[in-house]
Amino acid sequence: MAKKKSVLSRQERRVPASALFTTPISDKQRRELERLADRPDSQIDFSDAPERRPLASDVQVGRFYRPIKQLVSLRVDADVLNWFRGRGKKYQTYMNEVLRREMQTAARGSDNV
Numbered sequence: 001m002a003k004k005k006s007v008l009s010r011q012e013r014r015v016p017a018s019a020l021f022t023t024p025i026s027d028k029q030r031r032e033l034e035r036l037a038d039r040p041d042s043q044i045d046f047s048d049a050p051e052r053r054p055l056a057s058d059v060q061v062g063r064f065y066r067p068i069k070q071l072v073s074l075r076v077d078a079d080v081l082n083w084f085r086g087r088g089k090k091y092q093t094y095m096n097e098v099l100r101r102e103m104q105t106a107a108r109g110s111d112n113v
Contacts, residue, residue, distance in 0.1 A: 014068055
């Protein structure tokens with residue numbers, strides 16, 4: 001007898017937000033974009049464009065962006081795992097934060113070389 005699969009146990013297929021929230025452009029919009037692409041930059045009016053890029057300190061990383069989580073099997077020392085678990089229910093989230101901080105520190109260090 002085959003084991004019955006629970007609907008809740010199926011992993012959902014992730015769809016990128018860009019596929020959900022973008023609509024195809026019309027033919028009129030496509031023609032306008034093609035006309036702009038053919039013009040040299042000196043003929044394009046940039047008066048409504050912002051003056052500057054936001055400073056790195058102005059950007060809030062992770063405010064709207066949520067990276068897709070990936071399930072992994074990881075072997076860590078028992079005392080390390082117990083220390084993280086001692087921090088409470090969301091110990092896996094904290095582990096991810098620690099790893100992300102280390103990743104960003106290493107990336108900054110490689111920029112200075």
